Amino acid sequence: MIKSDFYTFKILRYDAKEPKKDPYFALYKIRVIPGLTVLGMLLRIRDEIDGTLSFRSSCRSAICGSCAMVINGKIDLACRTQVAVFETDTIILEPLPNFEVIKDLVVDMTPFWQMYEKVQPYLVRKSPEPEKEIYQSENDRKKIDQFVNCILCACCYGACPVLNRDENYAGPAALAKLQRFSADSRDERATGVLEKFNNEQGVWGCDTVFRCIDACPKDVRPTDGIVGLRKTLLKNKAKELLGVKEK
Amino acid sequence: MMLNHDILIVGGGLTGLRAAVGLCDKFNVGLISKVYPVRSHSIAAQGGINASLANNPDGRDDTWEKHAFDTIKGSDYLGDQNAIEIMCKEAPGVVYEMEHWGCPFSRFPDGTIAQRPFGGGGFPRTCFSADITGHSLLNTLYERAVYKKVKIYPEWFVIALCVDDGQCHGVIVLDMKSGKLIPVRAKVTIFGTGGYGRVYRNSTNALINTGSGIGMAYKAGVPLKDMEFVQFHPTTLIGTNILMTEGCRGEGGYLLNNKGERFMQKYAPGAMELAPRDIVSRCIMTEMEEGRGFEHPLGTYIQLDLRHLGEKKISERLPGIRSICIDFIGIDPVKEPIPIMPSQHYSMGGIDVNEKGASSVKGFYAAGECACVSVHGANRLGGNSLLDTIVFGKLTAQAIEEDLPKSKLKPKEKPLLALKKEMEKKISALSQPGGERPYKLAADLGAVMNEKVGIFRTKKELVQALDEVIKIKERYKKVSISSADLHMNFELQNALELENMLDVAHTIVLGALLREESRGAHFRRDFPKRNDKKWLKHTIAKIGKKGEPLISFKEVKITKYQPMERKY
C-alpha cells in the first residue's frame, strides 16, 4: 500500500573524484503512484529533479543485475522493489557494501569480476566434441538449475560478513559459479582444480550464516553451492586416501 | 591518448561477444560496451533460439529448408532468401557449439536439447533454457570470452563513429569511470549495438536500447535499411511492458477477450495463438478497439491465460514469467490470467549490411539487432533473433578473418582527432545552462512514436509524426544538462543518445510514410494490402546534407520461393 502521495527519498551521495567532500544524504520529495518501483522513482528523480544523480540500470526487469543497492537497510535490486512494500513513506538508498564507491549509488565492481574470473567460470572439456549435443539427463540439468539462475548482481557479495573482514575471500557468487560448473555433468575439470579453493579464502572461509541467501534476488542459495563444493572436496580427499585414481 | 586495435567490436551482447570469440585468437581485438557485457539486453531474451535439430517427437521431419521457408513466409517475403538460407543452414551447428561451450539448455527425457513450438513455425524447433534462454546464452558466451581472454572495456560509451573518405577509422569513446574522451583507431570496426526500442514510449526493451549504434552509423553516412519495420510483441505486461514470452503460448497458453473467447479462432483458425507476431498483435488491438478488452488503471488489456497448464508445468517451463508476474504486478499466473497488451519489441530494420556483415563503408561491419541483412524482412519470427546474433556474429568474424590479412586498410589518426574535437564541442554546448532538459524531449518522442507510428498507421498520422519529430530535432539544438562532469554522468549519456534516437525515429517515420502498402509489421489502414508490384523492395535511408534521410530502394533477393499470400 502506498503510504502517502509524496515520498521522501534519502540518497547517499559521494563522488570519488572529490574525496575531500564527505558523503552526505540528499533529500528528494516526489509524488508516487501505485505500482512504481524504486528504480522507476530513481529515474524520475534524475530526470525531473537532479540530473547529477548516478546509479546503474538496464533491463528494469530483474534479469541484468545492474541495480543492486541497499534499500531501507536491505540489499535488493531497485527495479524489483515496489515502493509500496515499505511501512514508511521515507526510502533510504545507499550503495552496495563491500565495494568502493565511484559515484553515488555506482560502486566499483572490479573485485567482484576478478573473483569471478578466478574460478574458471566456463565449461571445461577434455573429450572430443560430439557431432551433436553432449547428452545430459533432465535430472543432471536440474542439479545446476539454481546456480544457472545467478545474474551476477553482487547482492550476495554486498551482504557477506566474511568479505567485509577479508577481501581475499572468493565470496558467494564466485563459489556458486564454481559449483555451477563443478556439478555440471558435462564438465571435465580435473579434481585438483578445486584444491585452489580448499582453504579459508575459498570454501572454508564461509561462516554459513546465510546472509547471501537472504540477499539473493534469484534464489540461487550460494551457501548450498559452498556446502556442495565442500562435500566434493572431502569426497575427493577420501578417494585419494583410499588410493582411487582420477580417470 | 589514442588506443589501437586491429579489430574493434562495439557491443557486449550476443553479437559482439560471438564476433570477439571468433577473432581473438588471430587478431588484436578490443571489445567495448557501455555496460558490463552480461547487462546487455540479450540477457533478457526468454523464449528460445530456432534450429531444426528435430529433437522434438512432433518435429522429427524438420529440416533447415523448412525453417527457411517459415522464415521467408514470416518475413512477408521481404527477407533476402539467400541470407535466410545461410542462417537456417548454420542454425543447428551454432546451437550445438553453444551447447559444447556450456549453455545449459533444457533437456528432453532422452538427454537431447529440448524444443518447443513458437509462433509462425511449422515445427517445434525453438531450443530453450527454461524461460531464460538469453541469460543462458549470454552467460555462456561471456564465459567463453573470459576463457579466451578477450580484451573487454566495460562501461565505455561510444559517442561517434569515424568515417572519412569512404573508410572507417574507429570510434570516439567516453570512458564513464574516468570521464576521459578516447579515440580508438582500428582497421575494422564491428557494431553489435542492439535495437532502438526506447524510441517508443512502450517497449519490452532494456532502458539502454536506444539504437545509438544505428544513429551513429547513419550520422557517419552509412545507409540504413527497412527502418519502417518495427515489431510489436503481442504479449507484454500492462504498465511496465515487460515481455511475457511467446513460449507462454508455445507451452499452450490462451488469449482471451472480455467475453472469455479465444478470439484467435476468428482470425487464424489454423495457427490460433501461435500465428506470427504481427498478426496476433493486430488481432489483439482490434479486439480492444472494438470493446472486447478489459479495463484497468494502467490501460486496456487482454488476458493471457496459463492456468490450465497447471503449477508443475508453469514452474518448470516458465518460472521466470511466474516470478516477474508476482514481483511486478502481484499476480500468480497459476491462479489468475495475466493482463497483457502489445508493445514495441524488436527492430527489423537497421544498418544495411550483406550476409558477411559488411556495410558499404570500407572497414565497417555490423550484425545482430542493429543490422539488417535482411533475414527478418517485414516481420521476425520468435526465436530467430537470437539465432541471427550468433550466426551473423560468427559469419562476420569469419569474413573478416579471411579478408583482413589481404586488405591494405590503414586507419588514420587525423580524422579521429578532428572528430574528438567536434565531440568535445558538442558536449560543452550541452552543458550550457538554460535549455530544455533532455528527458522531456525523449518523452515527447516516445509519445509520438507510440501514438502515430504504431501497429496501425495512416498517412495523416504519419505526416503529423514526421512534422513532430522534426520539431523535436529543432528543440534538441537547445537542450541542456545539469552538470559538465564527464564521469558517470548519465544525464549526459542520455542527452547524447537522444540525438541518435531522433535520427533513428526520423528514418522510421519517413519510411513508414512512403511505403504505401501493408506488409508484415507495417500496416497501413489506408493501404491494407501487400503490393508486390510496387513494394517488394527494401527501403534505404542515407543521411542528406541537412541531416534529413534521403530514401532510395534496393532489390529483394529471391532464390526459389515466389511470394504467396500469407495465411495461417
Ligand SMILES: Cc1cc2nc3c(=O)[nH]c(=O)nc-3n(C[C@H](O)[C@H](O)[C@H](O)COP(=O)(O)OP(=O)(O)OC[C@H]3O[C@@H](n4cnc5c(N)ncnc54)[C@H](O)[C@@H]3O)c2cc1C
Ligand atoms: C524481452 C525480450 C525478449 C526476447 N526474447 C527473444 C527470444 O526468446 N528469442 C529470440 O530469438 N529473440 C528474442 N529477443 C530479441 C533478442 O534478444 C535481441 O534481438 C538480441 O539479443 C540482440 O542482441 P545484440 O547482440 O544484437 O544486441 P544487445 O544484446 O542489445 O547488445 C548491445 C550491446 O551494445 C552495446 N552498446 C550499444 N550502444 C553502445 C554505445 N553507444 N557504446 C558502447 N556500447 C554500446 C551495449 O552495451 C550492449 O552490450 C528478445 C528481445 C526482448 C526485448
Ligand code: SF4
Ligand atoms: S553464507 Fe558464507 S558466503 Fe554466504 S554470506 Fe554467509 S559467509 Fe558469506
Ligand code: SF4
Ligand atoms: S548469487 Fe544471487 S545475489 Fe549473488 S550475484 Fe548471483 S544472483 Fe546476485
Ligand code: FES
Ligand atoms: S535494472 Fe536489470 S536487474 Fe535491475
